[in-house]
Amino acid sequence: xxxxxxxxxxxxxxxxxxxxxxxxxxxxxxxxxxxxxxxxxxxxxxxxxxxxxxxxxxxxxxxxxxxxxxxxxxxxxxxxxxxxxxxxxxxxxxxxxxxxxxxxxxxxxxxxxxxxxxxxxxxxxxxxxxxxxxxxxxxxxxxxxxxxxxxxx
Numbered sequence: 778x779x780x781x782x783x784x785x786x787x788x789x790x791x792x793x794x795x796x797x798x799x800x801x802x803x804x805x806x807x808x809x810x811x812x813x814x815x816x817x818x819x820x821x822x823x824x825x826x827x828x829x830x831x832x833x834x835x836x837x838x839x840x841x842x843x844x845x846x847x848x849x850x851x852x853x854x855x856x857x858x859x860x861x862x863x864x865x866x867x868x869x870x871x872x873x874x875x876x877x878x879x880x881x882x883x884x885x886x887x888x889x890x891x892x893x894x895x896x897x898x899x900x901x902x903x904x905x906x907x908x909x910x911x912x913x914x915x916x917x918x919x920x921x922x923x924x925x926x927x928x929x930x
Contacts, residue, residue: 796825796927797872798837798853800846801920803828806913807905808850813916816923818873825927826920849898862898863891 799815802808812826827833829847837853838846849862852869860868864887870880883890897904905913 795823795855797823797855797869798851799824799826799869800829800834800837800851800853801826802847802850803830805901805905806916807901807908809920810905810908810913810916813919815869815873816919818876820874822923822926823872824869824923826924828924849894863887863894866890866894 799812801812816824816826827837834846838851838859850865851859851861852865853859854868863883867880867884867887867890870876870883
């Protein structure tokens with residue numbers, strides 16, 4: 778499944794309306810490490826991290842069961858369009874400086890994107906072991922700083 782660029786474009790209006798919610802597992806060191814890298818890349822602060830464990834996440838994902846909510850990460854556009862798992866990679870990359878080219882690759886091969894995402898999600902505990910504790914602490918701090926700056930923590 779591809780994505781509709783127009784459905785995911787931000788509306789015109791106040792700066793808060795340009796923010797895209799990124800719902801992630803706060804208990805996953807690998808997830809926070811990846812999110813931290815995305816937040817560093819996101820110099821315009823368009824991404825608003827929200828832990829899946831927070832009440833706001835339940836509100837944003839009310840159409841999903843609790844199991845579906847925790848099954849993957851989710852990207853929600855300012856207009857409320859949600860993409861999850863591998864389907865969220867391409868639209869997320871379009872938001873980042875220089876991300877349009879890689880986004881086009883992910884959008885062209887959505888099945889491969891989803892399989893890659895699923896593999897990483899299923900192996901995140903093992904992948905997390907390769908990340909130094911200091912890097913995970915720094916990542917956690919970066920995510921918390923962005924959450925505080927945008928009032929979601």
